[in-house]
Amino acid sequence: MTEQLKGKVNYSTQGNIAILEVDNPPVNPLSSGVRAGLSEYILKANSDDSIEGIILTGAGRSFIAGADISEFGQKPDGPDLHTALREIEFSKKPVVAAINGTALGGGLETALVCNYRIGTNKAIVGLPEVNLGLLPGAGGTQRLPRLIGPSQALKMMLAGTPMSAKKALDQGVIDAISENSLIEDAILFLQDKIGLDEHPKVRDKNDKVIEARGDNNILAEARALAAKTRRGQFAPGQIIACVEAAINEDNFDDGMKKEADYFLECLVNPQREAMIHIFFGERAASKIADIPKETPLHPINKAGVVGSGTMGGGIAMLFANAGIPVLVLDQDEDNLKRGMGVIEKNYKMMVDRGRMLEEQKDAVMQLITPTLTYEDLSEVDIVVEAVYENLDLKQEIFQKLDTHTNANAILASNTSGLDIDAIASSTSRPGKVVGTHFFSPANIMRLLEVVRGEESSDETMATVMALGKKMNKASVVSLNAPGFIGNRMLSGYTYQANMLLLEGALPNQVDNALESFGMSMGPFRMMDLVGLDLGWRARKLAGIESPLVNKISDELCEQDRFGQKNARGFYNYSEGSRAPNPAPENEDIYKSISEKHNFVRREISDQEIIDRCILALVNEGAQILSEGVAQRSGDMDIVYINGYGFPIWRGGPMCYANMLGLDEVTKRMEEFAKSDEKFWKISPLLTKLATEGSRFGEAPSKEEREAKLSFKDSKNMGGV
Ligand code: 3HC
Numbered sequence: 001m002t003e004q005l006k007g008k009v010n011y012s013t014q015g016n017i018a019i020l021e022v023d024n025p026p027v028n029p030l031s032s033g034v035r036a037g038l039s040e041y042i043l044k045a046n047s048d049d050s051i052e053g054i055i056l057t058g059a060g061r062s063f064i065a066g067a068d069i070s071e072f073g074q075k076p077d078g079p080d081l082h083t084a085l086r087e088i089e090f091s092k093k094p095v096v097a098a099i100n101g102t103a104l105g106g107g108l109e110t111a112l113v114c115n116y117r118i119g120t121n122k123a124i125v126g127l128p129e130v131n132l133g134l135l136p137g138a139g140g141t142q143r144l145p146r147l148i149g150p151s152q153a154l155k156m157m158l159a160g161t162p163m164s165a166k167k168a169l170d171q172g173v174i175d176a177i178s179e180n181s182l183i184e185d186a187i188l189f190l191q192d193k194i195g196l197d198e199h200p201k202v203r204d205k206n207d208k209v210i211e212a213r214g215d216n217n218i219l220a221e222a223r224a225l226a227a228k229t230r231r232g233q234f235a236p237g238q239i240i241a242c243v244e245a246a247i248n249e250d251n252f253d254d255g256m257k258k259e260a261d262y263f264l265e266c267l268v269n270p271q272r273e274a275m276i277h278i279f280f281g282e283r284a285a286s287k288i289a290d291i292p293k294e295t296p297l298h299p300i301n302k303a304g305v306v307g308s309g310t311m312g313g314g315i316a317m318l319f320a321n322a323g324i325p326v327l328v329l330d331q332d333e334d335n336l337k338r339g340m341g342v343i344e345k346n347y348k349m350m351v352d353r354g355r356m357l358e359e360q361k362d363a364v365m366q367l368i369t370p371t372l373t374y375e376d377l378s379e380v381d382i383v384v385e386a387v388y389e390n391l392d393l394k395q396e397i398f399q400k401l402d403t404h405t406n407a408n409a410i411l412a413s414n415t416s417g418l419d420i421d422a423i424a425s426s427t428s429r430p431g432k433v434v435g436t437h438f439f440s441p442a443n444i445m446r447l448l449e450v451v452r453g454e455e456s457s458d459e460t461m462a463t464v465m466a467l468g469k470k471m472n473k474a475s476v477v478s479l480n481a482p483g484f485i486g487n488r489m490l491s492g493y494t495y496q497a498n499m500l501l502l503e504g505a506l507p508n509q510v511d512n513a514l515e516s517f518g519m520s521m522g523p524f525r526m527m528d529l530v531g532l533d534l535g536w537r538a539r540k541l542a543g544i545e546s547p548l549v550n551k552i553s554d555e556l557c558e559q560d561r562f563g564q565k566n567a568r569g570f571y572n573y574s575e576g577s578r579a580p581n582p583a584p585e586n587e588d589i590y591k592s593i594s595e596k597h598n599f600v601r602r603e604i605s606d607q608e609i610i611d612r613c614i615l616a617l618v619n620e621g622a623q624i625l626s627e628g629v630a631q632r633s634g635d636m637d638i639v640y641i642n643g644y645g646f647p648i649w650r651g652g653p654m655c656y657a658n659m660l661g662l663d664e665v666t667k668r669m670e671e672f673a674k675s676d677e678k679f680w681k682i683s684p685l686l687t688k689l690a691t692e693g694s695r696f697g698e699a700p701s702k703e704e705r706e707a708k709l710s711f712k713d714s715k716n717m718g719g720v
Helices: 032-047 081-089 106-113 128-132 140-148 150-159 165-171 182-193 207-212 216-229 235-248 252-268 270-285 310-321 333-352 358-366 374-379 391-404 420-424 458-470 486-503 507-517 523-530 533-542 548-558 584-596 606-627 633-643 653-660 662-673 684-692 702-709
Strands: 008-014 017-023 053-058 062-064 095-099 102-104 116-120 124-126 176-178 303-306 326-329 368-371 382-385 410-413 433-438 447-452 474-479
Touching (some): 008 032, 032 053, 053 062, 062 106, 081 106, 095 106, 106 140, 116 165, 128 150, 140 207, 165 176, 176 182, 216 235, 270 633, 270 653, 310 326, 310 333, 310 358, 433 458, 447 633, 474 633, 486 548, 486 584, 486 606, 486 633, 606 653, 606 684, 662 684
Parallel strands (some): 062 102, 410 433, 447 474
Antiparallel strands (some): 008 017
16 A cells, blocks of 8 residues: 555554554654555554554654655645544554654654653654744644643753653653563553553643643743744744643644644745755765765774864864763873863863763763873874964874874864865875864864865765764865865855945944844954954064955954954953944044045945845855865855854755845846956856756756766865
């Protein structure tokens, strides 16, 4: 029956128990064949007189990973999920969900229509739909509040982060944990229940929702949480509205109807498409087009980090968090002590904030060992060098690493822009050399640009990408080209921000416009955070005159305004605070520099600010793609969302351009080119896609296909 449908359910019996096993590798989403199989076999078990109880479980590592995400936005195929869930919920024979792994989204919602839930101690449950721009649309918003109370349910659905079996047991999401064989324990559990007159249904548990009626705090707190953690997103408000219905509707099915309506609104909202693009985009980015999936990985059992500063410390934490023992090397004893102290302090902060248990902190700290000598690195499988950006210094370190580490060890340089091939050339193993551009703070920011050198081997690349996944990074491959992907795109964005300032905008207008677009931080607040003096000092040292675009920031430095580090830059900062306050005293500087360089300051609209800054990202992204520096347009989106505060609900700059329509994008760029022809050279790839009426990443154009093919061979060093 399920031949042409996707996925299946296996049916077997053990005595008086029927076992339904969802089988849709690798993670068992509720694809058409699974939905059909669930309905069919629940009915089969119910019509078999020898069967008295039913177990629902998953094959492999997952219970059910939710609805099949690839189906959203497509024509529905096969039976609908609600029909299958109704068959389970109204089964005459008791059903226990035996949760063998991840039960996420529709997976947990399936477990919630079962009468009982038992999980292994490795089981993970959650409703992560909000991360896809959706709400739990298979009854989750109505059943979870009934089971654990509206307040906890809201927290879980708005965070979208999964919880462990132990926490799920404590909160009452599951009824028991199996420490031995899950199916045997589920059978024993069920035998105990067979014969009871009635079996509990979550839909009938009304106490907790009735108790919440009239308590305005619950919804107000949820709204405040959503405003803080999910600014600009559509789905959180819909989730809250659903829970409001769960609290106030007398009839469970009326709440379900509201959930269906609100779910549909999410489904047709462009944010859903953007966020699902990111879900698949992140997984696509982790694959390298010309490296076979089966490429053997170099086992990483022990690691080293050179440099114990902020970066080195953060990277060491990542290794330890992934369970990999790591040596942190610094040649200065005081630095090393300070660095270890910072690591300890960071973990302590996590314990204080309830994100880690004291014993977990002790366990990870045990994995981090300080050292002063290269000889200690002789047995590591990988070293990440994380010293400051200086090619000579890095080459010197790589020579030492080449001498002191095992010949098979991978040597990675954490650099934001140095030439990996030049670093590799100082070793006898260029195939084992790779760039790993972590973003600061490395233990928090998810982006990892993996820089592929001319000679980086397939094994090295595949190993580092797998390591990135183990560290829970969003890893993206870049060719070894100036600025890699992210910083190269950023240069056009900040160029536009600075030019807007010269033309008449003020920093807070530019920042506010881009923050209301959804950027987590406007460009001037970002420049203040990084420090205005870095470029200024470098230019002074090299005796280079300030380029037009840097005239204002360099003048601020001349006036001793370096940014947050000395409490004044584009903004003023009160002591101990990072909150920017307007700096009206700067306005004369802006005016005089504009005047001096023949700008007639004018009113600039927020729309122009957004277009110029964001479309600058898009144009450079298109150029990067056509040069083969990035593999696919979605990779740029992953970079911008995970490393540069681009709003996830807009799907990244390239997805945003697709949604705007590439013909509209080029039209706006052409308009800007009238006053700045030099900057607005539209990428030929972008022009071509726009002319064809095509989109980035869809029906790859010849250039995109060639870009992928030439990825390994490209010698193009970009055009920053
Ligand atoms: N639907 C379709 N495909 C899915 C999927 C899903 N729900 N979940 C994962 N996949 C695919 C991935 O795209 C990937 O495909 P690929 O190999 O071709 O790249 C493959 O399964 C393996 O996924 P991961 O690489 O992510 O595997 P991990 O082991 O690292 O992680 C996981 C497993 C934790 C289950 C993770 O895949 C995940 O978080 N999945 C999404 C869970 C989710 O968001 N569920 C909610 C769906 S929406 C919903 O249920 C709506 C409902 O309320 C009506």
